[in-house]
Amino acid sequence: MGFVPTMGALHKGHIALINASRKHCKLTVCSIFVNPTQFNDKSDFDNYPVTIDNDIKMLSLAGCDVLFLPSVKEVYPNGFEQKRPFNFGFIANILEGAFRPGHFNGMAQVVERLLKIVKPDILFMGQKDYQQQLIVGQLIKKMKIKTRLVMVPTIREKSGLAMSSRNTRLDAASLNLAVQISKTLKSAKTQINNPKADIRDVQEKGFKKLSGLRGIEPEYFEIRNAKTLDVPKRKTEKLIGLTAVKIGGVRLIDNMELN
Ligand code: AMP
Numbered sequence: 001m002g003f004v005p006t007m008g009a010l011h012k013g014h015i016a017l018i019n020a021s022r023k024h025c026k027l028t029v030c031s032i033f034v035n036p037t038q039f040n041d042k043s044d045f046d047n048y049p050v051t052i053d054n055d056i057k058m059l060s061l062a063g064c065d066v067l068f069l070p071s072v073k074e075v076y077p078n079g080f081e082q083k084r085p086f087n088f089g090f091i092a093n094i095l096e097g098a099f100r101p102g103h104f105n106g107m108a109q110v111v112e113r114l115l116k117i118v119k120p121d122i123l124f125m126g127q128k129d130y131q132q133q134l135i136v137g138q139l140i141k142k143m144k145i146k147t148r149l150v151m152v153p154t155i156r157e158k159s160g161l162a163m164s165s166r167n168t169r170l171d172a173a174s175l176n177l178a179v180q181i182s183k184t185l186k187s188a189k190t191q192i193n194n195p196k197a198d199i200r201d202v203q204e205k206g207f208k209k210l211s212g213l214r215g216i217e218p219e220y221f222e223i224r225n226a227k228t229l230d231v232p233k234r235k236t237e238k239l240i241g242l243t244a245v246k247i248g249g250v251r252l253i254d255n256m257e258l259n
Contacts, residue, residue: 174250
């Protein structure tokens with residue numbers, strides 16, 4: 001059984017996960033659940049897009065076998081209180097963890113609950129949320145859950161913009177601006193592959209480029225070790241660029257392998 005947990009407002013990125021599951025598994029289960037415990041910003045939760053009728057159509061067309069559409073009570077029968085919050089340490093405290101306090105704990109809480117309910121053989125998650133899938137890998141290890149994690153590459157618009165449910169909240173001008181996110185990551189990739197380039201310089205240039213654009217507020221633009229998310233020392237390490245920006249009040253993230 002393959003499992004694709006989502007928060008709905010499905011797009012081709014989600015469908016790529018369904019397709020990957022259908023390729024590897026006899027039965028594909030998708031869940032749609034906008035998890036209250038992973039939103040540190042109430043207005044982000046309140047404005048999260050809900051398009052359930054269209055989601056059901058897309059899942060049927062993609063050949064998904066089961067849709068699990070639980071209520072909050074079903075996932076959290078005893079409320080949101082956790083006896084012992086998770087402690088993933090460094091990897092959950094940096095980048096997204098630093099800008100969205102509590103987010104990864106809430107995310108891990110719901111993923112653990114969904115895995116216990118669904119009991120899949122394989123869990124499919126997107127590279128789009130790179131730090132998230134690293135932490136889920138740790139969760140699976142820590143809790144000794146018998147599920148394998150498979151990461152599916154990010155699906156992008158023709159413009160390069162990573163598909164995201166939050167893109168539906170961007171107007172035309174913001175969409176235009178959002179293209180600069182993947183462009184900046186691509187440019188970092190080109191620069192890093194120049195033997196003379198210095199990791200720090202490339203990172204600083206990326207952040208400066210984004211902060212110089214009117215309408216984009218970058219939160220971070222970082223080059224990290226792709227396995228550990230540590231600050232890299234050498235270019236022989238596997239490097240990944242990760243960024244989060246706000247455009248018109250909408251928070252967008254993206255990442256790209258650089259070498
Ligand atoms: P979400 O509904 O945003 O919580 O995402 C559900 C799953 O879909 C997560 O594993 C995401 O990483 C994945 N996902 C979201 N957007 C994309 C994308 N553009 N390409 C690939 N996977 C994605």
